[in-house]
Amino acid sequence: MNGIQRAAIAIAAGGVVAAAAAFGQQPAAPDSTAAQIEKYREAVAEENPAELWEARGEELWKQKRGPRNASLEQCDLGLGPGVVKGAYAVLPRYFADSDKVEDLESRLVTCMVKLQGFTREQASKDPFGGPGKKVPMDALVAYVVEQSRGMKMHVALDHPKEKQAYELGRDIFFFRAGPHDFGCVTCHGADNKRIRLQDLPNLTKTADAQHAYTTWPAYRVSQGEVRSMQWRLNDCFRQQRFPELSFISPASIALTTYLAYNANGGTLEAPSVKR
């Protein structure tokens, strides 16, 4: 059986488990729900549907595309041109060629522009997949992230712009606004809290930040999509009642830098599987 077949079976099996959980006779107590989700995660850990995205991403990485008919194989993700292994563990970081701190998604856009000749608008216009719409970005993200599985996060704040991004990200994390007075900190600033039955990581604490950050991107069972960190932040701000976070915007990269640095030392287990 090849990877795609295995992944397809995992999706089918996952659907059954998810349906059983959603339509079970009695709503389970919080603890046993968490235990069930954990069991489900273990069951699909070896048959992760994200493999489909990773395989597609690898093809896209090597495929000659764009006005320059070039592949991304010479893309420098921070460890030198063409080095994919371990690159995600050191992102976001400062890049001299763009004179910016870039996360994975923004770096991929930079490479599509520089190597393949796309415009920035073309390279960033479809950042997230949806029903019936598969986008290159999700696949490329899944492929690159997979190549750092098992490695420890080690984001450096050596360059002044890296330090600046981290501090700006921290300011944004604590920034409360909007009709509900919400900030990231409202849900992610204390230990052992839940919204409804959803456990909330305290992203100001090392252990929680490590566990949360190293399990994104993730295949979301409820959505049938691989979701990137940019998507995760976008959806948090929607629930915060903010306007929409722009893809690879300065605030999104700063916040990712804050979260990634807080997760240093954590072992990457992404793309993971989440409910």
Next chain:
Amino acid sequence: MDQTKLVSLVAVLALAACATAPSPERSGIADEQVLATLRASFHKKGQADLDRLQQDDVQKLCSEYRDGKPPADVARNIQDSQIETIKYPADGRYLGDWKAGEKVAQSGVGKQYSDDPSVVAGGNCYACHELTKHEIAYGTIGPSLYHFGRDRGFTLSMEKYVYGKVYNSEAYLACTNMPRFGHMGILTEQQIKDVVALLMDPKSPVNQ
């Protein structure tokens, strides 16, 4: 802005300025730069425009004290300025229909850019609070409110307190995580009365 509000605003700002010892977590980045970055990083979608990034004084101060615990004098000034915003029902009655209140407590719809602005917003109380025993999918950001009225007494003064707390939570606990449902126009007067009933009606499942 009327004079009273202006005076209390000035008082809040003046006190905040005196009391702001630089916290070790504060960055050297100016508030204006943070706001400029945010404005450049978000775009209007649906009902959510960029004005939502503009903080009022409470939001500003509460973003500054990162553990959510401003010094006592700052907290007192926030509460004093916010208690003045509460508009109590003209009929002097605080208790609505607890069954309608339960619906408000269950509904998380409202104010997101993905929400239809013509749909009535909910309070989403269960997202953060335990309220009744029949709903076990409750969150824990706020305290359990089970037996709220039964434990505190079914008095008019307690009803009035709950109305004010839901209307503007910052009037009673500065920098709380709880939204200001009346002050920010999330819930209507009738919806707040219904939530008061959910907590304070002896017949409500909260008090069974």
